[in-house]
Amino acid sequence: MHIVKPARPRDAARKYDIITALGAYALARDKHDQRLVLRLITLITARYNWARDELAVGQREIARLWSVDERTVKREMAKLRGKGWLVVKRQGARGRVTEYGMDLDRMLAMTEGDWSNVGPDFDLRMSGKTEETPVVSLPLKGDVPPPDVSAGTEWVLAQAILHAEAPDVYGSWLRNLERVGRAGGRLTLKAPSRFHGTYVQTHLARRVLAACQAVDSDVTDVGIVV
Template identity: 35%
Template sequence: MAQINLTGPSAGTQKYDLLTALSVAGLHGKPVFQMSMMRLIALVTARYNWRSNEVSIGQRDLARMWNVNERTVKREMKRLIDTEILVCSRAGVRGRVGAYRLNFETVKRLSDPLWESVGPDFQKRMETQPIGLRSKVVKVDFGGAKSQAPPEALPQKDEGEKGTWLAVQHRLNGEDHTIYSSWYKHLSFSGYQEGEV
C-alpha cells in the first residue's frame, strides 16, 4: 500500500475524520478493543508525525503516557500490529526505537459499517476524500507533458476517456489550484481502464 501523507490545506479535517473513524470503531468494539483504540488515539494525537506518516516513541515514554508498565506497552503494540491497525515500518532493535504507521485500509475496514452512525456528512466525506481510505490506485504517466484545456473550461460530465481526464483535472484544480497549476496541469492523459486513470 502506498504511503499517504495527511498534510496540506485540507489535512486538519482529514485527521479529525481519521480520529473519529478510530474512536467509533473502538466504541463499537469489546472493552479490550476500546482500550486499545483509546491508547492509539492518545498516541496519534500526541506523537504522530504526519509529514513522515509514522510514529516513533520509546516503550518507557509510551508507558508513561498510557500510565501502564512496559510489558503492557509491548502487549498493546503487538495487539495493534496483529490487528493490522499499525504497521511496523522500522523495528526497534539494539536500543533503537521502532517506527510505526497507521494502516488506513484497516481503519476503513473496521469503521466503514459505522460511518452512517456518525452522520451523513461524515459518511460522505469518508467516501469521497482522498485520505488513503480508498483502494483504487491512480497511475500517472509523467512523460511528454502536453498542455490541456484551462480548468474553467473543463466539463462536469464524463464524455468517454477524454472527458474522464478532463474531469480528473477539474477535480484536482478544485482541491488545490496552486498544486494543480504547479504539477498536475502539465501531465498528459495516458489511459483509462477499470476505473483507473
C-alpha cells in the same frame, strides 16, 4: 466498496476524520476494544508524525503516557499490529526504537461499518458515495439574488459559492440556513424546520461542507439544528 484514501495526511480535516472513525468504531464495541483504541488515539495525537507517516516512541515513554507497565505496552502494540493498523517500518535495535507507520486503508476499511453512526455527512465524505437521489428544487418566483457577504463570516462566503454553483438549490434549501455559531472546526447552522434540516443533512451535506472548507480550511464539520 471503494474507500477514499486520505490523499493529504497533513490536512487537519483528514486527521480529525480518521480519529473520529476510530472513536466511532471503539464506542460500538466492548470495553477492551475501547481501551485499546483510546490508547492508540492518545498515542497518535501525542506522537504520530502525519507528514512522514512515522511513529517512533520507546516502550518506556508509551508506558508512561498510558499509565501502564511495559509488558502491557508490548501486548497492546502487538494487538494493533495484529489488526494491521500499525506496521513496522524499521525494527528497533540497541539505542534505537522501533519505527511504525499507520496503514490508513486498513484502518478505514475496518471502521467503515460505524461511519454512519457519526452522521450521513461523515459517511458520505469518508466513503466517497455519491448522492443517489437528486436534489429537488422548490418553485421560486423570479431570480434568486446572491447573498450579502458584507458580514464576512465563513458561512456567508460559502453561501456565495453555493449560489454561484446552483442558484435554484441555494434558493430552495440553503439561503434560509442561519449561522448559529462555531466551536473549533464545527460550524452550526439553524434550519427553519426539522424537515428542511433533515433534507439538507441528507442530500446537501457534502456540498455545504465543501463550500465552507473552500473559504475556511479549518472547518471540519457542519451541524444542522432546528
